[in-house]
């Protein structure tokens with residue numbers, strides 16, 4: 001779910017080889033284009049990483065072998081809050097309503113678990129929304145989905161949102177910082193190591 005390729009640009013700067021996947025061929029083209037920048041690193045030992053991209057579905061990473069990936073960094077749509085392909089691409093998860101989106105994310109979580117090496121990490125950025133004046137905790141549902149797939153939660157990092165309508169919202173009349181949807185969750189999960197005893201992490205795992 002590379003979108004316009006921010007993660008891949010960081011990979012190039014950090015010398016990390018990467019495989020970027022997105023369902024939308026336009027996104028993959030934009031990402032490839034953004035990667036074309038010339039870069040003169042300060043580090044003399046800098047070796048150009050191998051960065052591949054392909055048009056594919058995060059629910060079925062058929063080109064990627066079991067337990068071959070060191071780190072997954074993903075940023076799915078927040079269900080249908082923003083429609084990325086304007087319903088032109090059937091497999092685009094941003095065309096789904098929240099319950100169907102959460103259901104399909106189970107496949108993304110299982111597939112991520114399959115390709116990740118044991119003991120390695122997955123980072124996923126998720127946000128919430130509100131409808132009919134009620135809160136919709138998409139990120140909490142997605143957290144449960146990844147725990148159910150077998151991941152252990154390492155961190156829930158809060159990323160502030162800027163320049164959006166919601167960051168201007170405060171509890172009306174409040175002079176304190178009680179903010180309404182002013183953040184997204186960057187969940188960091190770990191796949192258990194081979195033969196690792198996970199009992200001591202049980203409160204960070206699926207119950």
Ligand SMILES: C[S@@+](CC[C@H](N)C(=O)[O-])C[C@H]1O[C@@H](n2cnc3c(N)ncnc32)[C@H](O)[C@@H]1O
Pocket residue numbers: 001002003004005006007021022023024027056057058059075076077078084085091092093094
């Ligand atoms: C929130 S955007 C990612 C934005 C990205 N962080 C960036 O820097 O531009 C979500 C992306 O997920 C992609 N996507 C939606 N459904 C997908 C699927 N089934 N498999 C792979 N990518 C998908 C969309 O095409 C969109 O580019």
